[in-house]
Every structure is written in structure tokens, then in C-alpha cells.
Amino acid sequence: MSTTKPKKTESIVPIGPFHPLQEEPELFRLHVEGETVVDVDVDIGWNHRGIEKLAEDRTWDQVTFLIERICGICSTSHPIAYVQAVEDCVGGVEVPERALYIRTFIAEMERLHSHLLWVGLAGHFLGYNTVFMWGWKYREPVLDIFEEVTGNRNHYAMMKPGGVRRDMDEAMFPSIHQRLDELWKKLELLAGAVIDDPVLHARLKGIGILTKQDAIDYCALGPTSRASGVPSDIRRNHPYAAYDRLDWEVITAKTGDVYDKAIVRVLECFESIKICKQCLDNMPKGEIDAKIKEVPPGEGIGHAEAPRGETFHYVRSDGTNSPIRHKVRAPTFMNLPTCKATVVGESITDATIILASIDPCYCCTERVAVIDADTEKTLMTGKDLVRLSQEKTRRIRKELGQ
Amino acid sequence: MNREQVLEQVQNTLGDRIKNLFVKNPRRVYFDVDPGDVVEVTRIIHKDLGARFCIASGMEMERDFEILYHFGFESEPPEGVLVSARVHLDKDKPAVDSITPGVPAAAWIEREMHELLGIEFRNHPDMRPLLLAEDWPADVCPLRRGKPWEGKVDRRI
Numbered sequence: 001m002s003t004t005k006p007k008k009t010e011s012i013v014p015i016g017p018f019h020p021l022q023e024e025p026e027l028f029r030l031h032v033e034g035e036t037v038v039d040v041d042v043d044i045g046w047n048h049r050g051i052e053k054l055a056e057d058r059t060w061d062q063v064t065f066l067i068e069r070i071c072g073i074c075s076t077s078h079p080i081a082y083v084q085a086v087e088d089c090v091g092g093v094e095v096p097e098r099a100l101y102i103r104t105f106i107a108e109m110e111r112l113h114s115h116l117l118w119v120g121l122a123g124h125f126l127g128y129n130t131v132f133m134w135g136w137k138y139r140e141p142v143l144d145i146f147e148e149v150t151g152n153r154n155h156y157a158m159m160k161p162g163g164v165r166r167d168m169d170e171a172m173f174p175s176i177h178q179r180l181d182e183l184w185k186k187l188e189l190l191a192g193a194v195i196d197d198p199v200l201h202a203r204l205k206g207i208g209i210l211t212k213q214d215a216i217d218y219c220a221l222g223p224t225s226r227a228s229g230v231p232s233d234i235r236r237n238h239p240y241a242a243y244d245r246l247d248w249e250v251i252t253a254k255t256g257d258v259y260d261k262a263i264v265r266v267l268e269c270f271e272s273i274k275i276c277k278q279c280l281d282n283m284p285k286g287e288i289d290a291k292i293k294e295v296p297p298g299e300g301i302g303h304a305e306a307p308r309g310e311t312f313h314y315v316r317s318d319g320t321n322s323p324i325r326h327k328v329r330a331p332t333f334m335n336l337p338t339c340k341a342t343v344v345g346e347s348i349t350d351a352t353i354i355l356a357s358i359d360p361c362y363c364c365t366e367r368v369a370v371i372d373a374d375t376e377k378t379l380m381t382g383k384d385l386v387r388l389s390q391e392k393t394r395r396i397r398k399e400l401g402q
Numbered sequence: 403m404n405r406e407q408v409l410e411q412v413q414n415t416l417g418d419r420i421k422n423l424f425v426k427n428p429r430r431v432y433f434d435v436d437p438g439d440v441v442e443v444t445r446i447i448h449k450d451l452g453a454r455f456c457i458a459s460g461m462e463m464e465r466d467f468e469i470l471y472h473f474g475f476e477s478e479p480p481e482g483v484l485v486s487a488r489v490h491l492d493k494d495k496p497a498v499d500s501i502t503p504g505v506p507a508a509a510w511i512e513r514e515m516h517e518l519l520g521i522e523f524r525n526h527p528d529m530r531p532l533l534l535a536e537d538w539p540a541d542v543c544p545l546r547r548g549k550p551w552e553g554k555v556d557r558r559i
Contacts, residue, residue: 045533053545088430219455219507232454238429238474238482301430301472301484303456314459314470327459329511334457337510 009033013348015355028339028355032348040343042336055326060086060295063323064159067313070328072154073117076110077306078328079159081313084240086161086292089300089317096287097242099163104241105279106150106158107304108272112183113142114307115265115272118359119190122262125353126203131194138186141179148172163289173280180273187273191266204259208342208354211256218338221309221331223264224358228256234305241304246278258350258357265359295319306331308359332360404481405429411451412485419443431485432470437498440471440489445504447473453485455507460515462547467496467521471508497522518545 015028025046031039051070055063067078080103087093116139123131143153149168150156158164194200210220215228225232233250235243251267253260297319303312309331316325335358343354403411405428412431413420419442421434435443447453453473460469468490475483491498500523501508512523513532520543523529531538 045531045535048533050544088427091427216454217506232476233479234482236479237476238484239480244480299432301486303474303484310456310474312456312472314457314472316461325459325461327457327461329457333510334507337507 010038015352026360028351030343030348030351035347035349037343037346037348037351040339042339044336052326052328055323057322059321060161060323063326064161065157067326067328068155068157068159070330073114074110074306074308074311075155076106076158077304077311078313078330080107080241081302081304081306081311082315082326083159083161084302084304085300085313085315086295086302087300088302089298089315090161090292090295091298093162093290093292095163095290097284098167098286099288099290100242101279101283102164102168102288103159104243104246105168105276105283106156106164107241108275108279109142109146111307112269112272112276113139113146114359115269116142118265118307119194119262122353122356125356126200128200131190134186134190134193138183138190141183145176145179149176160289161295162292163287167288168283177277177280180277184270184273187266187269191270194262194266201259204257204262204353206255206257206259207346207350208258208357209256210338210342214338214341215256218341219334220338220358221334222305222307223261223268224309224335224338226251227253227260227264229254232310234303234310238303240302242279243275245282246275248275248278258353261357295321308332309335332358336360403475403477405483408475408477408481408483408485412447415446415451416443429483431483432488433486434488434490437489437491440487441499441501441504443487444471444473444501444508447485447487448505451475452477455505456484458508458511458515460519460521460545462519462545466493467491467519469498469515469521471501491521495522496520497524499524500526502526517543519543520546 010031010033013030013032015030018025027043027046029041029043030037031041051066055066058066064079064082067082068075070078087095116135120132120135120139123129123135146156147153149172150158150166158166210224210228212229215225215230220228220230221232229252231250231252234240236250248271251264251271253264295317297317299314299316301312301314303310311331312329314325314327315323318324338358339355343351346354409425409431413423419435419439421436423431423433425431448455453475456472456474458469458471460467468488471487473485473487475485489498496519498521500512502512503525509526509528510532512526513529515521516523516529517531517534517538520541
């Protein structure tokens with residue numbers, strides 16, 4: 001529902017909830033005057049699964065697998081944040097060095113494939129299907145490496161409180177090195193094509209600007225804030241895993257327009273390759289698991305830099321084998337409201353790419369609401385739905401006086 | 403600022419509005435505030451001390467409701483600190499002032515806590531449901547303990 005009643009000169013253009021330009025259901029209501037967007041209203045909640053509530057019924061180990069299902073694209077950033085929250089709750093856990101390096105490697109490979117996926121989609125939104133094909137083609141070798149290392153292209157199930165579940169085989173390292181080197185060369189071509197293209201400049205520069213102050217006020221995260229000149233990066237500011245032992249740069253830009261957001265992501269791919277290669281080179285030998293026995297009563301916070309920004313997990317323990325509260329905050333939850341600052345005043349033709357420029361991940365944002373098994377039985381039978389529907393019709397009729 | 407300086411600054415600025423300060427480790431700090439102070443305290447942390455509002459997490463406990471407001475201090479990498487301010491709310495009628503005047507980024511999470519936990523946020527600019535369906539019954543709060551919808555669903559359909 002819209003907060004403001006449109007003025008007579010305004011029209012409302014809905015994008016979504018199911019729209020060919022969106023990979024996931026979401027409803028944006030654009031209030032437009034002529035071709036200018038004067039207000040935007042976001043309606044989320046089409047993808048509820050109730051994961052926070054479900055987590056209260058799972059054991060500490062099971063929750064790791066549950067929250068991996070929050071998102072298929074950043075399926076390791078949530079587990080990293082969660083296992084760190086559990087380790088924080090237990091206190092004094094010494095995660096073995098080798099496990100920290102493996103965590104870092106997996107997380108950066110994930111950033112690489114996620115950014116490439118976004119670059120492809122952004123190209124597609126703009127009608128640059130070559131970029132789409134390139135981006136997704138170069139993403140394939142990354143997924144292949146994932147399959148070799150973890151056994152799966154997505155949902156790697158590598159994290160566990162206290163360490164990682166699987167070791168990496170040193171025999172694979174030369175081949176991974178070689179493929180990352182090839183990817184580097186191809187990415188240079190892609191980056192060159194994006195950075196030097198005059199049409200992209202004309203299309204993306206100066207639109208959808210998120211100013212530095214807005215980025216701070218909205219508490220924007222990840223590439224969305226870094227493109228506006230806020231050097232906020234959990235990997236640097238709150239070091240975890242092995243990031244503080246490696247050599248890499250936090251990529252920032254200045255103006256915060258769509259072009260800058262794209263460039264930040266493209267350049268971050270190179271940093272990710274650098275980090276991955278250093279992980280392989282410097283990975284120490286040894287244990288991969290601190291073998292946590294139990295989680296004492298208390299609370300813990302874990303956060304990690306997902307491809308889209310900080311993923312934040314809070315867990316509360318009462319000493320039993322499952323959390324009594326598990327709060328999940330995905331980066332899009334903070335980034336999505338920035339569309340108020342970026343879309344308003346722009347042309348409707350630019351709205352899609354601006355809305356896409358934060359790389360929204362809806363299924364992460366909407367993990368909260370709950371359908372209990374019991375309720376489902378009562379509420380969601382076809383008969384009840386028909387009754388609900390009839391009641392609504394009656395109510396509307398009454399409101400309209402018919 | 404390093405971690406000690408951040409903590410010192412928070413303590414000096416907020417003074418005796420901080421209760422039960424608990425430094426869990428150098429990177430995690432928790433303290434309680436009175437529900438009446440929460441708007442002022444969060445505004446000072448976010449606007450004056452420049453911390454980033456991470457999120458708020460509400461939960462129902464045995465005797466009361468709790469909200470933790472999490473802030474990230476990241477002025478000097480890599481010395482980041484997470485500071486969490488906790489308020490305790492009445493079990494029967496949980497209500498607190500909205501912190502959106504000082505921390506606009508909290509608008510969505512307060513809407514979420516309102517519908518999922520049934521906590522009332524006074525002076526919130528836009529208290530529509532965020533995640534649940536428009537016709538979801540207002541007094542059924544999914545993240546409350548037990549099975550609060552028992553016996554209610556039939557009455558409504």
C-alpha cells in the first residue's frame with residue numbers, strides 16, 4: 001500500500017512483484033510525473049520462509065545448513081557470519097589458521113562469482129547482452145573450482161562453528177592458480193570494455209547518485225556505500241578469517257552513481273583473485289577444526305562482508321543445544337531503502353538499472369516471517385483460502401457500498 | 403581512535419545513562435539503557451560519535467522483551483568495535499519510542515519488530531507491515547514464544 005496519495009498529475013508505475021527484469025519477486029511503486037520519478041514505494045515480503053523462527057528449532061550444527069539456504073548466491077557469507085557469532089558466544093575459541101584461510105578462500109571465490117553475476121545482469125538490463133554472456137561465461141570456471149573444492153557449485157557447506165568441514169587438497173592448487181590467472185586476463189578485457197565504453201558512460205554516469213552523506217544516513221553497506229566514498233568494509237574494519245594477514249585494497253569511488261557502483265564491483269573482482277591466490281600460497285598446514293563441545297548460555301554477534309555488504313548475525317543461547325534467538329540481517333535490508341535517495345528525481349527509463357545497482361538480494365532480506373507447520377495446516381488449505389478470499393470480496397463490496 | 407578510546411568516548415559522552423556495562427571482549431561491548439533514554443542515546447552514538455547503525459534485534463524473554471541496538475564503530479581500521487545498547491520492555495505491553503528521529507535507518511527494522519514481535523514504537527513515521535501480508539491479523543506475532551495463534555485462527559476465518 002502506498003503511503004502518499006498520488007496527486008492528480010502523478011501516475012503510478014508498478015515494477016513487480018513478478019517482472020522479467022527482476023530475478024526475484026519485489027514490488028516497486030514508482031510515482032511518476034511525466035517521465036520523472038517523484039516518489040518510490042518498496043513493497044517486500046513476497047519470499048517469506050521464517051528462517052529465524054526455524055533456527056530456534058534446530059541444533060547449533062543444523063542451523064549452519066539452514067542459514068546456508070537463505071541465499072543461493074551468497075550462500076557462504078551467512079554461514080561465516082553465523083559460525084563467528086557462535087564462536088563469539090562460546091568465547092575463547094581458537095579457530096585453526098588453516099581453517100581461517102579456507103574460509104577466506106571460499107568467501108572471496110563467492111564474491112568473485114557474485115560480482116560477475118551482477119555485471120552480467122547489469123549488462124542485460126542495459127541491453128548489453130554481450131556483457132551478460134561474457135560475465136556469466138567467466139563465472140563458470142569459478143563455479144567449477146567450487147565444485148572441485150567443496151563438491152558443489154552452490155551451497156558449499158564448508159563452514160562449521162570452530163572451523164571448516166572439509167580440508168582442501170594441495171594437489172588442486174596449481175590448477176586453481178592457473179584458472180584464476182586466465183580469469184584475471186579475461187576480466188581485464190571485460191573491465192576495459194566497461195570502463196572505456198562511451199555509451200556506458202553516457203548511460204550510467206551521473207544517474208542514481210547516492211551522496212556520501214546519504215550513504216552514512218541510510219547506513220548503506222558494501223559496494224553501495226563504497227561507491228559513495230564511505231570506506232566501510234567489514235573485512236578491513238572488523239577483521240575476521242585471514243583478511244588481516246593478506247595484502248589487498250578496499251576499493252572506493254567518489255560520486256556514488258550507477259557507474260561507480262559498477263566499477264567498484266568490477267575492480268573488487270581483481271582484489272578477490274589476489275586474495276584467493278594469496279590464500280593458496282600462504283595456507284598453513286594443520287588442523288581445520290577447534291572442536292567446540294557445547295555452547296554455554298550467553299550471546300554472540302558475528303558479521304562478515306558478503307558480496308553486497310555486511311551480513312549480521314546475532315545468536316542467544318540458554319545453554320541448550322539450539323539457539324533461543326537468531327537474528328539475521330542481510331545487507332539488502334539496509335541498501336534497499338536507499339532507492340528513496342537514488343531513484344527520486346530520475347527518469348523512469350533509468351529506474352530499473354538504479355534499482356538494480358545495489359545488487360538487491362530479496363530472498364536474503366525476507367527470511368523473517370513465519371508460517372508454522374501447525375498454522376499451515378489450519379490456514380493454508382484450499383478451502384480456507386477460498387473462504388478468506390470470499391471474505392475479502394465481501395469486505396471490499398461493503399467498503400464500496402455495493 | 404583505537405578500541406580503548408572508542409569505549410572511553412562512549413562512556414564519557416553517555417555518562418550514567420549507561421548501566422551494567424559489559425565488555426565481553428575488546429570487539430564486543432554491551433550495556434543497558436532506560437527505555438526513556440533510548441532515543442537520545444542512539445542519536446548520540448549514531449550522529450555525534452559517528453557509529454554505523456547495524457541493526458536492532460528484538461526478542462521475547464521469560465520476564466520481559468529485549469531490544470538490542472547494535473552499532474559499529476569503524477573509525478580506524480582494523481580497530482572496529484560493536485557496541486550494543488539494550489532496553490528491557492514490559493512483558494504485557496511492550497512499547498518504546500521510535501529511534502528514527504535520530505537514526506532514520508532504523509525505520510524498516512522497527513516495522514519488522516512491530517509485526518513479528520508486537521512491540522509498539524511510538525512516533526514511528528510509517529508503521530505499515532513490512533514483511534507480512536496486508537491482511538495478516540495484527541495480534542498474531544510470529545516471533546513470540548509458544549504458539550500464539552492457537553485458537554485464534556478459526557475465529558478469524
